[in-house]
Amino acid sequence: MKKLLFFISVSCGILFAQDKMFSTGVKPLYLDATSSKVVGKLLPTTEVTILKKEGDRVLLSIEGYAPAGENIALYFVPNKRILNAGFSKNSGVKFEKIGSTNADGKAFDKLKVQVWSENTDLSDDVKPLFAQAKDLFDQNCSMCHGLHQPKEFSANQWPSMFKSMAGRTGIDKKDYQLVIQYLQKNAKDMPTK
Ligand code: HEC
Structure with missing residues (x-):
């Protein structure tokens, strides 16, 4: 039964x-x-x-x-x-x-x-997406200066901050929104996961 x-x-x-x-x-x-x-x-x-x-x-x-x-x-x-x-x-x-x-x-x-x-x-799993975004960010945004951490800025500050710098990197335009989501969801005013 x-x-x-x-x-x-x-x-x-x-x-x-x-x-x-x-x-x-x-x-x-x-x-x-x-x-x-x-x-x-x-x-x-x-x-x-x-x-x-x-x-x-x-x-x-x-x-x-x-x-x-x-x-x-x-x-x-x-x-x-x-x-x-x-x-x-x-x-x-x-x-x-x-x-x-x-x-x-x-x-x-x-x-x-x-x-x-x-x-x-x-995708049925979001973790690899955030991992990919973190890689893109870590590798591309530490070339000219120390890496700024996601927690340095608020969720509302990140999109313009990222866009002002992204053009200096090799990050593909199609990945901008993925990296922005990663930064915003880990921003200083978001709860730490
Ligand atoms: C080609 C070199 C270069 C790359 C690559 C680069 N930056 Fe910068 N970054 C600079 C320079 C130079 C400054 C100093 C201020 C300026 O020129 O705007 C700066 C300043 C900053 C600041 C400080 C701004 C402030 O107002 O305090 C932040 C945050 C920052 N970068 C984030 C990033 C992020 C995020 C990325 C990746 C998307 C990135 N940077 C990639 C050159 C670079």
């Missing part, structure tokens, strides 16, 4: 598994499985859930925070500009409110969207 129950729960687990994945790069987002109109961008290392597959696309559920009443971007945490996904104005994307919270005296909504993207550049 125990074995049977185990078998049933395992098979159901597989059938209804909602795959948690992480984007490995900047991914275009669409309203449906076929349209070529890009309505938003998903940022690397953002956790998403794959709801279904159709052709070469997947329907993704993406969550994040936004200042109360705003629905143009989803942020990793309230009140820091660490982007999970950004959308164009009047994108047609439906934002579902799944919670609300306060941070630094301001009100934030927790939002969820369902959007489509290509079934590529997704």
Whole structure:
């Protein structure tokens, strides 16, 4: 009996598994499985859930925070500009409110969207992505001066600080957002993992 129950729960687990994945790069987002109109961008290392597959696309559920009443971007945490996904104005994307919270005296909504993207550049493990970002940062940003640590700047300071220096390095433009995510998520105002 125990074995049977185990078998049933395992098979159901597989059938209804909602795959948690992480984007490995900047991914275009669409309203449906076929349209070529890009309505938003998903940022690397953002956790998403794959709801279904159709052709070469997947329907993704993406969550994040936004200042109360705003629905143009989803942020990793309230009140820091660490982007999970950004959308164009009047994108047609439906934002579902799944919670609300306060941070630094301001009100934030927790939002969820369902959007489509290509079934590529997704990984079930985020650790190698951060390791790759750390390597890029450590190797390229210590050539002219000592390495500045992620904890030296806040999550909101890092994007412009990084961009002001990145052009002096060999870091590929396509990897900028990956390194920025690593720096922001390990910034001095983020909890140490
Ligand atoms: C080609 C040499 C070079 C490389 C590569 C380089 N830097 Fe710099 N960095 C400098 C110089 C020179 C300064 C002194 C100020 C200036 O020129 O802007 C500086 C200053 C800084 C400062 C101090 C700025 C301040 O206001 O206190 C930080 C932080 C910094 N770099 C971060 C980085 C990061 C992050 C990278 C990798 C993306 C990087 N640097 C790569 C040359 C470099």
